[in-house]
Amino acid sequence: MIRASLASPELIRMDGVALLSYFATGATPETAYGNMLKEWEIDRSEFIRTVEKMVSSGYLIPINPTERFEALKAAESLLIKSHVRLLNDESRMLSYKTVIEHLVKGRTVLEIGCGTGILSVLAAKAGAKRVIAIEETGIARIAAELFKANGCSAVELVIGNSRDVRIDERVDIILHELIGFDPLSENVLLTISDARKRFLKSDGFLVPHRLKVCCLGIEFSSDATNSCSEEQRIVALSSSCGINLHPIIAAMKQSNIYTHKMLFTTAGYQILSDELTLFDFDLYENAENWQVHKVLPLSIRQSGELNGLVLYFRMFLNDHELTNSPLAAKTSWEQDYRVVPRATIVQKGAAISIEASVETVVGKQRVLVRRVEQ
Numbered sequence: 561m562i563r564a565s566l567a568s569p570e571l572i573r574m575d576g577v578a579l580l581s582y583f584a585t586g587a588t589p590e591t592a593y594g595n596m597l598k599e600w601e602i603d604r605s606e607f608i609r610t611v612e613k614m615v616s617s618g619y620l621i622p623i624n625p626t627e628r629f630e631a632l633k634a635a636e637s638l639l640i641k642s643h644v645r646l647l648n649d650e651s652r653m654l655s656y657k658t659v660i661e662h663l664v665k666g667r668t669v670l671e672i673g674c675g676t677g678i679l680s681v682l683a684a685k686a687g688a689k690r691v692i693a694i695e696e697t698g699i700a701r702i703a704a705e706l707f708k709a710n711g712c713s714a715v716e717l718v719i720g721n722s723r724d725v726r727i728d729e730r731v732d733i734i735l736h737e738l739i740g741f742d743p744l745s746e747n748v749l750l751t752i753s754d755a756r757k758r759f760l761k762s763d764g765f766l767v768p769h770r771l772k773v774c775c776l777g778i779e780f781s782s783d784a785t786n787s788c789s790e791e792q793r794i795v796a797l798s799s800s801c802g803i804n805l806h807p808i809i810a811a812m813k814q815s816n817i818y819t820h821k822m823l824f825t826t827a828g829y830q831i832l833s834d835e836l837t838l839f840d841f842d843l844y845e846n847a848e849n850w851q852v853h854k855v856l857p858l859s860i861r862q863s864g865e866l867n868g869l870v871l872y873f874r875m876f877l878n879d880h881e882l883t884n885s886p887l888a889a890k891t892s893w894e895q896d897y898r899v900v901p902r903a904t905i906v907q908k909g910a911a912i913s914i915e916a917s918v919e920t921v922v923g924k925q926r927v928l929v930r931r932v933e934q
């Protein structure tokens with residue numbers, strides 16, 4: 561069994577944090593790999609190499625099961641670390657602060673997923689009539705302390721998942737920040753649709769109220785997609801184990817689904833297309849009215865080899881836009897890079913058909929993007 565450690569946290573990259581989280585409470589590499597596979601396309605040997613590297617640099621520590629309690633403490637610090645990253649995102653904090661201060665005075669506020677409690681404290685300090693904060697993870701303990709330390713003991717903390725919670729009145733404002741690297745992966749659509757229906761007054765406000773999922777077509781440099789060496793490795797495996805694996809290679813070559821890019825690569829890319837809005841969710845709308853399956857044209861503005869997409873969001877808090885577009889100032893959100901094994905040569909001025917849908921995998925929503933054959 562191995563547990564995560566935050567030796568030299570300032571040196572760790574987000575990719576590493578993603579991996580560490582699978583060892584946060586102590587896990588065998590097999591369990592961690594199995595859990596990771598539910599959410600990421602990840603190569604087994606790459607995973608093993610990375611785990612070995614992280615063990616040798618002290619981020620992962622082999623433990624025996626009796627040390628589980630200690631491992632839990634490491635999990636807590638990992639959770640805090642990920643929230644500190646959010647707090648240090650100036651544009652995120654400033655957008656929320658500005659809108660909260662503009663809207664909440666004399667109004668009742670419900671925060672879904674309060675994390676450290678920072679937004680609820682801002683709401684209480686800006687004169688909200690009542691603040692209720694819901695949080696489902698252990699970070700709620702820190703939120704309780706933050707409320708006390710800031711003279712906001714009146715903030716009502718509810719520990720649990722909002723979808724299991726009931727409250728005694730409808731509120732004027734629902735505050736939330738449930739956006740992942742795949743913008744939908746924190747289940748913002750399901751959660752806010754439920755919260756709006758059960759907790760919000762008919763003339764109440766959602767903050768944010770609108771979420772766009774956008775993409776750009778890109779050309780990764782060849783070492784980033786690594787598809788050639790993947791193919792070579794499978795060919796090598798095929799001969800070393802004496803099994804004909806060519807159907808797998810053929811399927812790999814034919815796939816036109818843009819999958820999550822392997823973690824742990826840093827190579828660059830060129831943007832080949834204009835921005836395409838895959839989804840534009842008005843969160844006040846009933847979920848049934850959201851279009852969750854579309855075919856759209858991606859306009860090519862530079863010729864090249866289209867072998868990937870970068871996905872990002874634009875969300876709107878009143879008039880404020882927050883985005884993790886790769887063309888905007890950096891935020892705490894990474895972009896969601898996708899690769900396709902079979903690249904397309906594209907010419908400036910062409911339009912490539914892209915099919916986008918929202919799918920749910922092991923209880924989590926995500927954006928599925930595929931190139932439509934023409």
Ligand SMILES: C[S@@+](CC[C@H](N)C(=O)[O-])C[C@H]1O[C@@H](n2cnc3c(N)ncnc32)[C@H](O)[C@@H]1O
Nearest residue numbers: 646673674675694695696697720721722737751
């Ligand atoms: C991205 S963090 C944002 C935390 C805080 N609102 C902030 O802006 O700093 C999202 C938090 O929401 C919590 N969360 C997500 N979905 C939830 C739900 N349905 N009910 C309660 N908490 C939830 C997560 O555990 C996490 O702490």
